[in-house]
Amino acid sequence: MDTYNINKTGTGWALTKQGSARPSKTAETKEAIVELAKEFLSDKTASLRIHSMDGRIQEERTYPHKADPTRSPG
Numbered sequence: 001m002d003t004y005n006i007n008k009t010g011t012g013w014a015l016t017k018q019g020s021a022r023p024s025k026t027a028e029t030k031e032a033i034v035e036l037a038k039e040f041l042s043d044k045t046a047s048l049r050i051h052s053m054d055g056r057i058q059e060e061r062t063y064p065h066k067a068d069p070t071r072s073p074g
Helices: 030-041
Strands: 002-008 013-017 025-027 046-051 057-063
Touching: 002 030, 013 030, 025 030, 030 046
Parallel strands: 002 046
Antiparallel strands: 002 013, 013 025, 046 057
16 A cells, blocks of 8 residues: 655645655645545555644545555454
């Protein structure tokens, strides 16, 4: 499973695959990059870490949702 991060940049927000230097997507606002990430990751099996402006992980999501290990019983 690939891991992607949403981080604040000097010019807005970026969606970047972990280990990659180049962003997969960029946007001016956090809300916009989260929407772009949903679309971009909809056909991938991936983990998404959404960071706050100070760099801390604010939220983690799994795509598709059925791949989320916390949703499995037991």
